[in-house]
Amino acid sequence: MKIARVCGTVTSTQKESTLTGVKFLVVQWMGGEGELLPDYAVAADTVGAGLDEWVLVSRGSAARFIVNGETKPIDAAVVAIIDTVSKDNQLLYSKRTQY
Amino acid sequence: MKIARVCGTVTSTQKESTLTGVKFLVVQWMGGEGELLPDYAVAADTVGAGLDEWVLVSRGSAARFIVNGETKPIDAAVVAIIDTVSKDNQLLYSKRTQY
Amino acid sequence: MKIARVCGTVTSTQKESTLTGVKFLVVQWMGGEGELLPDYAVAADTVGAGLDEWVLVSRGSAARFIVNGETKPIDAAVVAIIDTVSKDNQLLYSKRTQY
Amino acid sequence: MKIARVCGTVTSTQKESTLTGVKFLVVQWMGGEGELLPDYAVAADTVGAGLDEWVLVSRGSAARFIVNGETKPIDAAVVAIIDTVSKDNQLLYSKRTQY
Amino acid sequence: MKIARVCGTVTSTQKESTLTGVKFLVVQWMGGEGELLPDYAVAADTVGAGLDEWVLVSRGSAARFIVNGETKPIDAAVVAIIDTVSKDNQLLYSKRTQY
Numbered sequence: 466m467k468i469a470r471v472c473g474t475v476t477s478t479q480k481e482s483t484l485t486g487v488k489f490l491v492v493q494w495m496g497g498e499g500e501l502l503p504d505y506a507v508a509a510d511t512v513g514a515g516l517d518e519w520v521l522v523s524r525g526s527a528a529r530f531i532v533n534g535e536t537k538p539i540d541a542a543v544v545a546i547i548d549t550v551s552k553d554n555q556l557l558y559s560k561r562t563q564y
Numbered sequence: 565m566k567i568a569r570v571c572g573t574v575t576s577t578q579k580e581s582t583l584t585g586v587k588f589l590v591v592q593w594m595g596g597e598g599e600l601l602p603d604y605a606v607a608a609d610t611v612g613a614g615l616d617e618w619v620l621v622s623r624g625s626a627a628r629f630i631v632n633g634e635t636k637p638i639d640a641a642v643v644a645i646i647d648t649v650s651k652d653n654q655l656l657y658s659k660r661t662q663y
Numbered sequence: 664m665k666i667a668r669v670c671g672t673v674t675s676t677q678k679e680s681t682l683t684g685v686k687f688l689v690v691q692w693m694g695g696e697g698e699l700l701p702d703y704a705v706a707a708d709t710v711g712a713g714l715d716e717w718v719l720v721s722r723g724s725a726a727r728f729i730v731n732g733e734t735k736p737i738d739a740a741v742v743a744i745i746d747t748v749s750k751d752n753q754l755l756y757s758k759r760t761q762y
Numbered sequence: 763m764k765i766a767r768v769c770g771t772v773t774s775t776q777k778e779s780t781l782t783g784v785k786f787l788v789v790q791w792m793g794g795e796g797e798l799l800p801d802y803a804v805a806a807d808t809v810g811a812g813l814d815e816w817v818l819v820s821r822g823s824a825a826r827f828i829v830n831g832e833t834k835p836i837d838a839a840v841v842a843i844i845d846t847v848s849k850d851n852q853l854l855y856s857k858r859t860q861y
Numbered sequence: 862m863k864i865a866r867v868c869g870t871v872t873s874t875q876k877e878s879t880l881t882g883v884k885f886l887v888v889q890w891m892g893g894e895g896e897l898l899p900d901y902a903v904a905a906d907t908v909g910a911g912l913d914e915w916v917l918v919s920r921g922s923a924a925r926f927i928v929n930g931e932t933k934p935i936d937a938a939v940v941a942i943i944d945t946v947s948k949d950n951q952l953l954y955s956k957r958t959q960y
Contacts (some may be wrong), residue, residue, distance in 0.1 A: 467804065475646075526724075540626040557770070580710065675917065809877065827934035
């Protein structure tokens with residue numbers, strides 16, 4: 466998994482029928498020092514993540530193992546909203562201190 | 565998924581028999597600021613995307629979960645035509661304003 | 664899929680038994696402007712591609728969906744010999760004009 | 763697989779229900795000379811790796827083949843705690859000499 | 862697949878139980894001109910490759926299609942020991958001339 470910040474949404478009317486009702490979030494990858502990178506992905510979300518929250522994103526076939534994901538053509542999904550990230554015994558991110 | 569612009573097509577006569585009738589689009593990846601990158605992929609399309617439209621592309625095993633994709637040797641597929649992309653509450657792309 | 668030029672072959676005697684009879688081609692990736700990149704892959708070929716031909720290469724689990732690929736430990740395969748690539752209504756490559 | 767150093771942890775309350783009880787480690791990739799790279803991943807751990815230990819990390823569908831991983835939306839997992847890494851007959855890393 | 866040189870080994874005592882008995886080789890990727898790159902991977906080996914031999918490495922789910930690999934959390938495997946690599950009708954590598 467990679468750590469990412471939720472930074473946006475994608476909407477679509479004309480799509481694969483199995484994607485009806487799927488929420489698509491734009492997520493921005495976190496680098497190794499806790500900085501935000503310019504690179505992004507679009508991930509399906511069933512966890513209910515909101516703008517600016519940090520999340521764990523799974524890519525590849527793993528994305529289809531979220532709730533009701535089995536038959537969907539998705540290759541990235543938010544699988545957890547992050548409470549804390551610690552690195553070498555230092556707190557890199559805490560959801561509580563962000564809000 | 566990644567966001568991409570449809571920029572071309574690939575045609576082929578001699579191919580895996582399961583690929584007969586599959587439409588192959590050349591898509592150009594969007595970067596994190598909405599800019600278009602030089603890198604590309606070739607994606608199967610069953611959604612009916614046209615030149616210059618922005619689309620969501622799924623890669624890997626997810627591509628075989630599009631309609632009739634189960635047995636095809638494809639590793640990328642257009643899964644949605646994008647209406648809007650918003651990032652940090654700003655509209656990065658809107659299909660309506662493009663045309 | 665990605666577009667690539669067939670540029671070589673790999674031969675091997677000592678290998679996984681399921682790979683007996685599989686033809687391995689060295690393919691060189693095409694960049695977004697139709698230029699050839701230094702990076703390469705080795706792809707199984709059942710389509711019959713020849714040196715200098717441009718081909719579509721599928722990677723990942725998709726490679727096992729070529730004819731007789733189901734049980735082989737291959738992660739890349741030539742799935743089509745390309746006739747034409749067009750980008751923004753310009754012909755980037757045509758098999759006919761190459762020969 | 764890639765070699766990585768365990769450098770941190772991620773905690774999460776709100777997540778896919780199948781991820782309850784899964785330990786998430788932040789791991790930092792080793793480069794080809796044994797140096798530590800800035801890039802990282804978050805990997806599920808059932809092996810019991812501790813901070814600063816060097817581990818083998820599998821990514822992609824392989825991660826679901828760890829103990830009890832079958833149905834989880836994970837794309838990276840610690841699969842082994844490394845004792846030694848040797849390269850060209852030189853010892854690049856030894857767990858014993860690190861402690 | 863990618864071409865790589867076998868350059869080392871990884872040993873581990875504490876690991877996923879399904880990995881008992883699996884030999885892990887450190888392999889160094891070959892670049893497009895036959896040069897060796899600094900980047901590496903760790904690959905399971907059932908073919909019996911030795912130090913300095915050039916091999917074909919499959920990554921992703923393909924690695925589980927080697928002999929007895931079905932249930933193992935591995936994402937890379939040596940699938941062939943290379944005899945020759947030729948590119949544009951020139952011999953880039955030959956096992957015979959190396960020894």
